[in-house]
Amino acid sequence: MARKTVIVNMIVLFFMVAAKADIISGDFNQQFDVTWGNGRGKIINNGRLVKLQLDKASGSGFKSKNQYLFGKIDMQIKVVPGNSAGTVTSFYVCYLSLYSTLYVDGTPIRQYKNMPSYNIPFPNGQPMWILSSIWDAEWATRGGLVKTDWRLAPFTSLYRNFKMQVCTQFSPPSCHQEPWMTDLLDKFSARKLKRVQKKYMIYNYCSDVRRFPLGLPAECKHS
Template identity: 45%
Template sequence: MASSSSSSVLFMISAVILSSVLAVVSASNFNQDFTITWGDGRAKILNNSQLLTLSLDKTSGSGFQSNNEYLFGKIDMQLKLVPGNSAGTVTAYYLSSQGSTHDEIDFEFLGNLSGDPYILHTNVFSQGKGNREQQFYLWFDPTADFHTYSILWNPQRIIFSVDGTPIREFKNAESFGVPYPKNQPMRIYSSLWNADDWATRGGLVKTDWTQAPFTASYRNFNANACIWSSGSSSCASSSSNSNAWLSEQLDSTNQGRMKWVQKNYMIYNYCTDSKRFPQGFPPECSMS
């Protein structure tokens, strides 16, 4: 899939360096930052609250959510995905508000047969409307080690990044009549669950329960974000220097990196699916 040009080699070298730098994120405390919400003991906080694991067996999956709500933020989490034959499983890591008109920003990792690549599925919901999927393969094995998955969410744009490399940007398109997630505080959620009715090859490949329990691991959570509490934002009293991410945008280097990823690793983009939108693409697609 990837080209063998010198620019591609340079990109990969820089990505490895970025990955190494990002691996030295200050450790979080999962007991302070998150609550295990379901799974009947299948989710565990370990290593002096520095590691969280979710597991899935034939009876149940598991999940957790953040104790804080956020209204804009730059959020990082390191994940190591289910290894081996993970077909049928989904590891979801996302921001969401509640209700029928909820906002949501999604990373979903669709399991695979051993030797096949994971699919990284992304989506953005605003005012209850989603259907904005982009999907990617990754340029590394996401089960062999931890990698950093990041969401930058500010009033102008949402940027999805992997190991510091942007893979997708969703811009505020309110001027085109498209609602943008900016008024509803969201929590961080994650879950590991069985979705073999659709996750792998459209549901053709089912979960092999002889491989259970399936386990995904989390570490080094970091949120440089506006915490929403009692109707007000923590950013209202913060210095502008500490909130530079609130106006952050992609510079030319990162725009080039994102284009490289999309050229070589994007496998689905709703903004190019003419069969799905025979009457014309959604208005935000014209901003891409």
């Protein structure tokens, strides 16, 4: 059977303060650094493509050169094809701000809200790095019952066509001009999010009582 290839268009929205967003696209060399992996991660094709690999010894990852207060990020990601059990291709921001929604091909798949009324800790005012990586998550596949087939290594994920509308901590206070800055999920999108999670989500830390034997994180109760 031919190994399947999946390319997803991912959008991350994260919001915080008012500032005019800069539009950045194209060259990974100018905006990102490969930060770990001992050569398993590379920026190639004149900065137009990032290649991350995972083998039994190590995974790899890259990180933005700058931190951002808020932004909208588009990225095409080709995840590991075929039998990828035990591998994770991730794309995320480190230190979320007020509100975050993750989309794949225009469909919301994850939402995380700031809930100060419940006294849930949240890093308000904290600029964020953009990071991506591929790593060994065999422990998460049915509690480690499904093993990674290392005969298929190296596992490879690819990234291209990124576009960012972002604001650094030094940008002027005018981000309210961006129409998507205050967007929230409407009822239709909220139902769509629930359907997608019910059908496709295979792991939710808010259901992992083995990982949190002393009690689930506070946001799980209110999410």
